[in-house]
Amino acid sequence: MSDTTGAVPLPNIAILISGTGSNLQAFIDACECGELRATIRIVISNTPDAKGLQRAAEAGIATRAIDHRDYDSREIFDAALGSALQEYDIDLVILAGFMRILTPVFIEPYLGQLLNIHPSLLPKYPGLHTHQRALDARDKEAGVTVHFVTPELDSGPAIIQAKVAIQSDDSAESLAARVLVLEHKIYPLAAQWFLQGRLQLTNNGASLDGELVPESGVPYP
Numbered sequence: 001m002s003d004t005t006g007a008v009p010l011p012n013i014a015i016l017i018s019g020t021g022s023n024l025q026a027f028i029d030a031c032e033c034g035e036l037r038a039t040i041r042i043v044i045s046n047t048p049d050a051k052g053l054q055r056a057a058e059a060g061i062a063t064r065a066i067d068h069r070d071y072d073s074r075e076i077f078d079a080a081l082g083s084a085l086q087e088y089d090i091d092l093v094i095l096a097g098f099m100r101i102l103t104p105v106f107i108e109p110y111l112g113q114l115l116n117i118h119p120s121l122l123p124k125y126p127g128l129h130t131h132q133r134a135l136d137a138r139d140k141e142a143g144v145t146v147h148f149v150t151p152e153l154d155s156g157p158a159i160i161q162a163k164v165a166i167q168s169d170d171s172a173e174s175l176a177a178r179v180l181v182l183e184h185k186i187y188p189l190a191a192q193w194f195l196q197g198r199l200q201l202t203n204n205g206a207s208l209d210g211e212l213v214p215e216s217g218v219p220y221p
Contacts, residue, residue, distance in 0.1 A: 012038070018046055024043060046100055092115065094191060111149075159193075161219060
């Protein structure tokens with residue numbers, strides 16, 4: 001479907017955040033430079049004073065705060081979140097540091113159109129404190145995984161995974177900083193694969209270009 005100028009409208013993405021929005025900025029930059037062929041239609045935060053909302057507003061993107069503390073249950077909050085997104089023609093939902101466990105009330109309507117990024121080499125270390133857990137286990141490497149979101153926490157099929165070597169003097173903070181650089185590279189890339197029609201969620205896992213993605217995701221680079 002084309003507009004009156006003959007240009008094909010870009011697909012629309014929504015980004016959900018809770019904090020500063022560093023991955024949000026990676027998406028803004030990727031869209032601006034043409035690396036990601038998409039329009040960020042709305043940025044929503046469950047934290048009204050999240051710095052990422054200001055980051056989005058400065059980029060000319062619509063924002064909304066939906067404070068989870070105003071709702072009596074996760075399900076009621078998730079219904080409000082879904083209702084807000086229905087106002088936009090959203091092709092893909094990106095969780096970018098969204099620190100809420102979503103319920104099927106939100107996940108099921110967007111199943112297959114909902115991506116998350118997790119700072120570990122999934123299936124290792126779902127949940128919090130991933131970098132410290134990798135250090136405590138004396139792992140030789142750490143990293144980050146982009147995956148589809150399913151009702152099971154951090155258990156949706158992996159799409160792409162990037163690794164860094166753990167150095168002998170690493171702290172959780174220094175390790176997190178190196179992993180963050182990779183987060184900003186692989187997350188927009190996974191989104192672009194999806195919006196190009198190359199990436200799908202199937203009953204057998206993630207599929208890229210018609211081939212089943214390995215359990216740990218496509219290795220980057």
